[in-house]
Amino acid sequence: MFTAQDRERIRTELLQAARADARLSGGAITGSAAAGREDAWSDIDLAFGVVEAMRMPEVLADWTSRMVDRYEAVHHVDVVHGAWVYRVFLLASTLQVDLAFAPSAEFGARAPTFRLVFGKAAELQHATPLRAEGLIGYAWLYALHVRSALARGRLWQAEYMVSAVRDHVLALACARLGLPEREGRGMDQLPTDVTSALEPALVGRLANDDIVRAFRAATEALVAEVERVDRALARRLATTLRELSGQRID
Secondary structure, three states: OHHHHHHHHHHHHHHHHHHOOOOOOEEEEEEHHHHOOOOOOOOEEEEEEOHHHHHHHHHEEEEEEEEHEEEEEEEEEEEEOOOOEEEEEEEEEEEEEEEEEHHHHHOOOOOOOEEEEHHHHHOOOOOOOOOOHHHHHHHHHHHHHHEEEEHHOOOOHHHHHHHHHHHHHHHHHHHOOOOOOOOHHHHHHHOHHHHHHHHOOOOOOOOHHHHHHHHHHHHHHHHHHHHHOOOOHHHHHHHHHHHHHHOOOO
Protein backbone atom coordinates (compact mmCIF):
# COMPACT_ATOMS: atom_id res chain seq x y z
CA MET A 1 0.00 0.00 0.00
CA PHE A 2 1.32 3.43 -0.91
CA THR A 3 1.54 6.30 1.57
CA ALA A 4 0.74 9.99 1.15
CA GLN A 5 4.49 10.62 1.23
CA ASP A 6 5.03 8.13 -1.61
CA ARG A 7 2.35 9.86 -3.65
CA GLU A 8 3.80 13.33 -3.08
CA ARG A 9 7.32 12.16 -3.93
CA ILE A 10 6.23 10.53 -7.19
CA ARG A 11 4.12 13.53 -8.21
CA THR A 12 7.02 15.90 -7.52
CA GLU A 13 9.43 13.73 -9.51
CA LEU A 14 7.04 13.47 -12.45
CA LEU A 15 6.55 17.24 -12.56
CA GLN A 16 10.32 17.78 -12.41
CA ALA A 17 10.80 15.36 -15.31
CA ALA A 18 8.04 17.09 -17.27
CA ARG A 19 9.67 20.51 -16.82
CA ALA A 20 12.85 19.07 -18.29
CA ASP A 21 11.07 17.52 -21.27
CA ALA A 22 11.36 20.01 -24.15
CA ARG A 23 8.51 18.26 -25.96
CA LEU A 24 6.04 19.44 -23.30
CA SER A 25 4.57 22.95 -23.40
CA GLY A 26 3.06 22.92 -19.93
CA GLY A 27 2.02 20.80 -16.98
CA ALA A 28 -0.82 20.93 -14.51
CA ILE A 29 -2.10 19.19 -11.40
CA THR A 30 -5.69 18.10 -11.87
CA GLY A 31 -8.31 16.18 -9.89
CA SER A 32 -8.67 16.21 -6.12
CA ALA A 33 -5.20 17.67 -5.45
CA ALA A 34 -6.03 20.74 -7.57
CA ALA A 35 -9.19 21.24 -5.53
CA GLY A 36 -7.54 20.67 -2.14
CA ARG A 37 -9.59 17.53 -1.49
CA GLU A 38 -6.89 14.86 -1.31
CA ASP A 39 -7.18 12.09 1.24
CA ALA A 40 -5.25 8.88 1.97
CA TRP A 41 -6.86 7.12 -1.00
CA SER A 42 -6.45 9.79 -3.66
CA ASP A 43 -4.50 9.09 -6.83
CA ILE A 44 -2.13 11.28 -8.87
CA ASP A 45 -3.68 13.31 -11.71
CA LEU A 46 -1.40 15.29 -14.00
CA ALA A 47 -1.93 16.82 -17.44
CA PHE A 48 0.63 17.89 -20.03
CA GLY A 49 0.62 19.81 -23.29
CA VAL A 50 2.63 18.39 -26.19
CA VAL A 51 4.36 20.94 -28.41
CA GLU A 52 4.06 18.93 -31.62
CA ALA A 53 0.90 16.84 -31.99
CA MET A 54 2.67 14.37 -34.29
CA ARG A 55 5.01 13.47 -31.43
CA MET A 56 2.20 12.32 -29.15
CA PRO A 57 2.89 8.58 -29.74
CA GLU A 58 6.59 9.09 -28.99
CA VAL A 59 5.83 11.08 -25.83
CA LEU A 60 3.31 8.50 -24.63
CA ALA A 61 5.76 5.67 -25.22
CA ASP A 62 8.60 7.41 -23.36
CA TRP A 63 6.46 8.32 -20.37
CA THR A 64 5.06 4.82 -20.24
CA SER A 65 8.60 3.44 -20.08
CA ARG A 66 9.33 5.88 -17.25
CA MET A 67 6.31 4.66 -15.29
CA VAL A 68 7.24 1.00 -15.78
CA ASP A 69 10.99 1.33 -15.15
CA ARG A 70 11.01 3.81 -12.27
CA TYR A 71 7.66 3.38 -10.58
CA GLU A 72 6.76 -0.28 -11.17
CA ALA A 73 3.63 0.25 -13.22
CA VAL A 74 2.10 -3.19 -13.74
CA HIS A 75 -0.50 -2.17 -16.33
CA HIS A 76 -2.12 0.84 -17.97
CA VAL A 77 -5.28 1.71 -19.84
CA ASP A 78 -6.04 4.63 -22.18
CA VAL A 79 -9.13 6.80 -22.06
CA VAL A 80 -9.38 8.97 -25.18
CA HIS A 81 -11.48 12.12 -25.24
CA GLY A 82 -11.10 14.14 -28.44
CA ALA A 83 -7.42 15.01 -28.80
CA TRP A 84 -6.72 14.14 -25.17
CA VAL A 85 -5.22 10.80 -24.17
CA TYR A 86 -5.58 9.90 -20.50
CA ARG A 87 -3.10 7.11 -19.76
CA VAL A 88 -4.04 5.54 -16.44
CA PHE A 89 -1.35 3.50 -14.67
CA LEU A 90 -1.66 0.97 -11.87
CA LEU A 91 1.51 0.77 -9.77
CA ALA A 92 2.60 -2.30 -7.81
CA SER A 93 1.95 -0.26 -4.63
CA THR A 94 -1.75 0.05 -5.74
CA LEU A 95 -1.29 3.78 -6.44
CA GLN A 96 -3.17 5.00 -9.52
CA VAL A 97 -1.38 7.57 -11.66
CA ASP A 98 -3.34 9.36 -14.40
CA LEU A 99 -1.19 11.17 -16.97
CA ALA A 100 -3.15 13.16 -19.55
CA PHE A 101 -1.55 14.42 -22.76
CA ALA A 102 -2.99 16.84 -25.31
CA PRO A 103 -1.62 18.95 -28.19
CA SER A 104 -0.52 22.32 -26.80
CA ALA A 105 -3.35 24.15 -28.59
CA GLU A 106 -5.87 22.06 -26.65
CA PHE A 107 -4.02 21.87 -23.35
CA GLY A 108 -5.97 23.80 -20.74
CA ALA A 109 -8.58 23.57 -18.04
CA ARG A 110 -11.45 21.32 -19.05
CA ALA A 111 -12.87 21.56 -15.51
CA PRO A 112 -12.32 23.76 -12.42
CA THR A 113 -9.95 21.11 -11.02
CA PHE A 114 -6.94 22.28 -13.03
CA ARG A 115 -3.89 24.04 -11.56
CA LEU A 116 -1.15 25.04 -13.98
CA VAL A 117 2.30 24.31 -12.54
CA PHE A 118 4.55 25.33 -15.45
CA GLY A 119 4.35 26.48 -19.06
CA LYS A 120 1.27 27.77 -20.82
CA ALA A 121 -2.35 26.66 -21.05
CA ALA A 122 -4.97 27.51 -23.64
CA GLU A 123 -8.30 29.07 -22.68
CA LEU A 124 -10.83 26.26 -23.09
CA GLN A 125 -14.51 25.91 -22.44
CA HIS A 126 -15.11 23.56 -19.54
CA ALA A 127 -16.55 20.16 -20.36
CA THR A 128 -20.36 20.22 -20.16
CA PRO A 129 -21.85 17.84 -17.59
CA LEU A 130 -24.40 15.32 -18.81
CA ARG A 131 -27.77 16.95 -19.29
CA ALA A 132 -30.74 15.73 -17.29
CA GLU A 133 -32.61 14.75 -20.43
CA GLY A 134 -29.78 12.45 -21.48
CA LEU A 135 -29.61 10.80 -18.06
CA ILE A 136 -33.36 10.23 -18.10
CA GLY A 137 -33.20 8.77 -21.58
CA TYR A 138 -30.47 6.32 -20.64
CA ALA A 139 -32.36 5.32 -17.49
CA TRP A 140 -35.52 4.28 -19.35
CA LEU A 141 -33.40 2.62 -22.04
CA TYR A 142 -31.74 0.44 -19.41
CA ALA A 143 -35.16 -0.25 -17.92
CA LEU A 144 -36.31 -1.67 -21.26
CA HIS A 145 -33.35 -4.04 -21.19
CA VAL A 146 -34.17 -5.19 -17.66
CA ARG A 147 -37.54 -6.38 -18.87
CA SER A 148 -36.17 -8.20 -21.91
CA ALA A 149 -33.31 -9.78 -19.95
CA LEU A 150 -35.75 -11.12 -17.36
CA ALA A 151 -38.04 -12.46 -20.07
CA ARG A 152 -35.07 -14.28 -21.62
CA GLY A 153 -33.91 -15.68 -18.30
CA ARG A 154 -30.65 -13.73 -18.42
CA LEU A 155 -30.32 -12.87 -14.74
CA TRP A 156 -26.78 -11.52 -14.84
CA GLN A 157 -27.72 -9.11 -17.62
CA ALA A 158 -30.92 -8.14 -15.80
CA GLU A 159 -28.96 -7.36 -12.63
CA TYR A 160 -26.51 -5.26 -14.65
CA MET A 161 -29.34 -3.26 -16.21
CA VAL A 162 -31.15 -2.69 -12.90
CA SER A 163 -27.92 -1.32 -11.44
CA ALA A 164 -27.59 0.97 -14.45
CA VAL A 165 -31.12 2.34 -13.93
CA ARG A 166 -30.37 2.97 -10.25
CA ASP A 167 -27.03 4.63 -10.97
CA HIS A 168 -28.57 6.94 -13.56
CA VAL A 169 -31.25 8.02 -11.08
CA LEU A 170 -28.50 8.88 -8.60
CA ALA A 171 -26.58 10.74 -11.32
CA LEU A 172 -29.74 12.66 -12.21
CA ALA A 173 -30.13 13.70 -8.57
CA CYS A 174 -26.49 14.79 -8.49
CA ALA A 175 -26.98 16.91 -11.62
CA ARG A 176 -30.09 18.48 -10.12
CA LEU A 177 -28.27 19.42 -6.91
CA GLY A 178 -25.09 20.64 -8.57
CA LEU A 179 -22.97 17.67 -7.50
CA PRO A 180 -20.55 15.73 -9.75
CA GLU A 181 -22.62 13.11 -11.56
CA ARG A 182 -19.85 11.12 -13.23
CA GLU A 183 -18.35 7.97 -11.72
CA GLY A 184 -20.43 8.26 -8.56
CA ARG A 185 -18.35 11.16 -7.28
CA GLY A 186 -21.28 13.11 -5.83
CA MET A 187 -23.52 10.25 -4.72
CA ASP A 188 -22.35 10.15 -1.10
CA GLN A 189 -23.24 13.85 -0.75
CA LEU A 190 -26.87 13.31 -1.77
CA PRO A 191 -29.58 13.85 0.88
CA THR A 192 -30.90 10.72 2.58
CA ASP A 193 -34.40 11.13 1.12
CA VAL A 194 -32.86 10.43 -2.30
CA THR A 195 -30.51 7.61 -1.35
CA SER A 196 -32.87 5.79 1.03
CA ALA A 197 -35.44 5.44 -1.75
CA LEU A 198 -32.84 3.62 -3.81
CA GLU A 199 -31.63 1.16 -1.17
CA PRO A 200 -34.40 -1.30 -2.13
CA ALA A 201 -33.09 -1.05 -5.71
CA LEU A 202 -29.96 -2.96 -4.68
CA VAL A 203 -30.12 -6.56 -5.90
CA GLY A 204 -29.47 -8.84 -2.95
CA ARG A 205 -29.12 -12.14 -4.81
CA LEU A 206 -29.26 -13.43 -8.34
CA ALA A 207 -32.86 -14.56 -8.34
CA ASN A 208 -35.80 -13.48 -10.47
CA ASP A 209 -37.91 -12.23 -7.54
CA ASP A 210 -35.05 -10.19 -6.09
CA ILE A 211 -34.28 -8.56 -9.41
CA VAL A 212 -37.96 -7.75 -10.03
CA ARG A 213 -38.23 -6.16 -6.57
CA ALA A 214 -35.12 -4.05 -7.18
CA PHE A 215 -36.37 -3.11 -10.64
CA ARG A 216 -39.65 -1.82 -9.28
CA ALA A 217 -37.86 0.24 -6.63
CA ALA A 218 -35.47 1.70 -9.21
CA THR A 219 -38.36 2.54 -11.52
CA GLU A 220 -40.32 4.28 -8.76
CA ALA A 221 -37.24 6.28 -7.77
CA LEU A 222 -36.74 7.25 -11.42
CA VAL A 223 -40.30 8.53 -11.69
CA ALA A 224 -39.85 10.54 -8.48
CA GLU A 225 -36.58 12.08 -9.65
CA VAL A 226 -37.95 12.96 -13.09
CA GLU A 227 -40.86 14.64 -11.28
CA ARG A 228 -38.37 16.91 -9.52
CA VAL A 229 -36.76 17.85 -12.82
CA ASP A 230 -39.62 17.97 -15.34
CA ARG A 231 -43.18 17.37 -14.16
CA ALA A 232 -44.66 17.21 -17.64
CA LEU A 233 -42.12 14.59 -18.71
CA ALA A 234 -42.74 12.63 -15.50
CA ARG A 235 -46.46 12.50 -16.28
CA ARG A 236 -45.72 11.17 -19.77
CA LEU A 237 -43.28 8.54 -18.54
CA ALA A 238 -44.81 7.35 -15.27
CA THR A 239 -47.48 4.95 -16.53
CA THR A 240 -45.21 3.42 -19.18
CA LEU A 241 -42.31 2.96 -16.76
CA ARG A 242 -44.50 1.37 -14.11
CA GLU A 243 -46.03 -0.95 -16.66
CA LEU A 244 -42.54 -1.84 -17.81
CA SER A 245 -41.52 -2.94 -14.33
CA GLY A 246 -44.76 -4.84 -13.76
CA GLN A 247 -46.32 -2.50 -11.21
CA ARG A 248 -50.06 -2.39 -10.90
CA ILE A 249 -51.59 0.81 -12.25
CA ASP A 250 -54.52 2.21 -10.26
